Amino acid sequence: xxxxxxxxxxxxxxxxxxxxxxxxxxxxxxxxxxxxxxxxxxxxxxxxxxxxxxxxxxxxxxxxxxxxxxxxxxxxxxxxxxxxxxxxxxxxxxxxxxxxxxxxxxxxxxxxxxxxxxxxxxxxxxxxxxxxxxxxxxxxxxxxxxxxxxxxxxxxxxxxxxxxxxxxxxxxxxxxxxxxxxxxxxxxxxxxxxxxxxxxxxxxxxxxxxxxxxxxxxxxxxxxxxxxxxxx
Numbered sequence: 083x084x085x086x087x088x089x090x091x092x093x094x095x096x097x098x099x100x101x102x103x104x105x106x107x108x109x110x111x112x113x114x115x116x117x118x119x120x121x122x123x124x125x126x127x128x129x130x131x132x133x134x135x136x137x138x139x140x141x142x143x144x145x146x147x148x149x150x151x152x153x154x155x156x157x158x159x160x161x162x163x164x165x166x167x168x169x170x171x172x173x174x175x176x177x178x179x180x181x182x183x184x185x186x187x188x189x190x191x192x193x194x195x196x197x198x199x200x201x202x203x204x205x206x207x208x209x210x211x212x213x214x215x216x217x218x219x220x221x222x223x224x225x226x227x228x229x230x231x232x233x234x235x236x237x238x239x240x241x242x243x244x245x246x247x248x249x250x251x252x253x254x255x256x257x258x259x260x261x262x263x264x265x266x267x268x269x270x271x272x273x274x275x276x277x278x279x280x281x282x283x284x285x286x287x288x289x290x291x292x293x294x295x296x297x298x299x300x301x302x303x304x305x306x307x308x309x310x311x312x313x314x
Contacts, residue, residue: 099114100161100171101114113162120158124151127191132147134309138288142295142302143302148305153308154310162174167211175221176218176219176222180222180225186226186305195275195303196229196273197231197274198223199235199274201276204240216278217231223275223277232269236293237261237264259289262293263293269299274301276290277304278304282310287304291304
C-alpha cells in the first residue's frame with residue numbers, strides 16, 4: 083500500500099536528480115547513478131600528501147586531509163552544496179557523508195577516528211538557518227564510520243563576516259580567536275576528525291585545529307565535501 087501511495091504521489095511530484103533534472107529511479111537518492119558517477123572526486127583519501135593536506139603545511143598540525151569532490155563555480159558540486167545550505171536539504175548532506183564515509187573506512191588517517199566534530203556556525207546564523215550544513219555531512223560520516231559525533235565540540239564565540247571574496251590573510255584574520263572547545267576532558271588525547279562543507283584557503287579549519295590542539299587532543303584529521311580549485 084505504501085509503495086502504491088508513493089508511486090501515485092510521484093505522478094504529480096516526481097523526484098528528480100539534483101544534478102541533471104531527470105527523474106530518479108526507485109533505488110536512487112537525490113542524484114541519479116549517472117551523475118553520481120560523474121562527480122569530480124578528488125580521491126585525496128588515497129594520497130597522503132595531497133593538495134588539500136599541503137594547504138595546512140606550517141600552519142596547523144594534522145595527520146590527514148581529504149575532500150570528497152573538487153568544487154568550482156557553476157559545477158554540480160556547487161549546486162549540491164547550495165541545496166544543502168540554502169534549500170533545506172539536510173538529508174542530502176547526510177547522504178553525501180555516507181557516500182564519502184564508505185570510502186574513508188579503509189583509509190589511513192581516518193580509520194582510527196575517535197570522534198567527529200563539525201566546524202560550527204555562530205548561534206545567530208544557526209538560529210536563522212535552523213541547522214549546520216557541516217553537521218549534516220558529519221552525521222553521515224558518523225553513521226558510516228561508526229564513530230561518535232560531537233556536534234557541539236567546538237563553539238564559535240564571535241560572529242564574523244562571510245569569508246567569500248576575502249584574501250587568504252583576510253580570511254585568517256576574520257576567524258582567528260573565534261573558536262572555543264567544549265568537552266575538553268572528553269576530547270583529551272583523542273583522534274578528532276574535523277569536517278566542513280567547503281575548504282578554500284583552510285583558514286576556518288586552521289583556527290578550529292588550533293583550538294583543538296589547545297585541549298590538547300591527540301591528533302586531528304580534516305575532511306570536507308568540496309575542495310575549491312579556483313578562487314571564489
